Amino acid sequence: MQAKVNRLFPLLALFGAMTAYWLPAWFSGLKFLIVPLLVIIMLSMGLTLSLADFSRALTRKKAVLTGLVLQFSIMPLSALGISLLLGLDRELTIGMVLVGSVAGGTASNVVCYLAKGDVALSISMTALSTLAGVLLTPLLIHLLLDEMIAIPFTGMLMSLVKIVLLPVGVGVFIHHSFRPLVGRVAPALPLVSVLAIVMAIMIIVALNASQFDSVGPIILLAVFLHNGMGLALGYACCRLLGFEHSVCKTISIEVGLQNSGLATALCIKFFSPMAAIPSAIFSIWHNLSGAMLAGFWANKAQRQAVPSSGN
Numbered sequence: 001m002q003a004k005v006n007r008l009f010p011l012l013a014l015f016g017a018m019t020a021y022w023l024p025a026w027f028s029g030l031k032f033l034i035v036p037l038l039v040i041i042m043l044s045m046g047l048t049l050s051l052a053d054f055s056r057a058l059t060r061k062k063a064v065l066t067g068l069v070l071q072f073s074i075m076p077l078s079a080l081g082i083s084l085l086l087g088l089d090r091e092l093t094i095g096m097v098l099v100g101s102v103a104g105g106t107a108s109n110v111v112c113y114l115a116k117g118d119v120a121l122s123i124s125m126t127a128l129s130t131l132a133g134v135l136l137t138p139l140l141i142h143l144l145l146d147e148m149i150a151i152p153f154t155g156m157l158m159s160l161v162k163i164v165l166l167p168v169g170v171g172v173f174i175h176h177s178f179r180p181l182v183g184r185v186a187p188a189l190p191l192v193s194v195l196a197i198v199m200a201i202m203i204i205v206a207l208n209a210s211q212f213d214s215v216g217p218i219i220l221l222a223v224f225l226h227n228g229m230g231l232a233l234g235y236a237c238c239r240l241l242g243f244e245h246s247v248c249k250t251i252s253i254e255v256g257l258q259n260s261g262l263a264t265a266l267c268i269k270f271f272s273p274m275a276a277i278p279s280a281i282f283s284i285w286h287n288l289s290g291a292m293l294a295g296f297w298a299n300k301a302q303r304q305a306v307p308s309s310g311n
Contacts, residue, residue: 046171230256
């Protein structure tokens with residue numbers, strides 16, 4: 001079911017975004033739901049994680065550490081560089097850097113599975129980057145944007161604790177303590193997360209419907225470049241470090257697919273709806289690009305697995 005939901009997500013997100021663009025009045029008043037929706041997503045993620053997922057990371061120290069370093073260096077720095085190169089205004093630059101400074105998205109685990117990557121490594125990296133991001137995200141925003149805006153470091157840190165750390169922690173606790181119950185509801189969790197993300201995208205699009213005509217093309221290009229650089233540099237750096245192809249694929253996906261829902265919530269809470277536009281677009285695009293890349297790698301792996309005939 002998870003793979004099916006992941007394939008449907010880009011279509012649902014596109015349909016939802018178009019609906020909100022044409023009927024913004026239906027959704028713009030639901031701004032207050034963005035943070036609760038993200039809490040639901042984080043809780044759902046926690047319910048899929050076990051203590052073993054975290055302990056497993058200790059056996060893959062080099063790969064996990066490499067992935068975390070690339071995650072929190074390539075994405076925020078490339079976001080700032082692309083924003084400056086394309087001459088994005090203050091609000092959009094804030095949004096680009098923020099979506100580049102959050103942890104990897106939960107969709108990366110499914111995309112990794114479809115791409116025939118190392119799923120255990122992907123889950124470990126998502127879990128650890130989510131926890132590390134509680135401190136690193138506000139720190140990166142402070143370091144990269146301090147001259148542009150006054151960064152509410154303490155407020156952002158506390159929000160990340162409430163929005164990310166607590167829901168994920170509660171989810172992991174429930175998973176550990178009530179495993180049979182979690183096993184029964186687990187098949188529905190991907191759908192719950194997808195519906196929550198789509199709803200958040202619709203609210204963001206509705207809040208910015210009047211702005212899309214002026215910023216649409218340039219921000220689309222910025223998001224495409226940002227996601228592409230994460231995927232490409234994530235893979236290339238791992239190859240240069242001598243990791244096997246499966247690990248390179250996994251880290252590439254983990255670096256390139258961001259927790260754009262979290263970035264959206266932080267933009268709305270601390271900055272402006274305009275700043276949330278990059279993360280809303282990223283939510284749609286990184287699932288499309290991830291699905292296409294997964295298909296390419298999966299097909300390539302299948303071809304290589306088939307023994308040649310004719311000898």
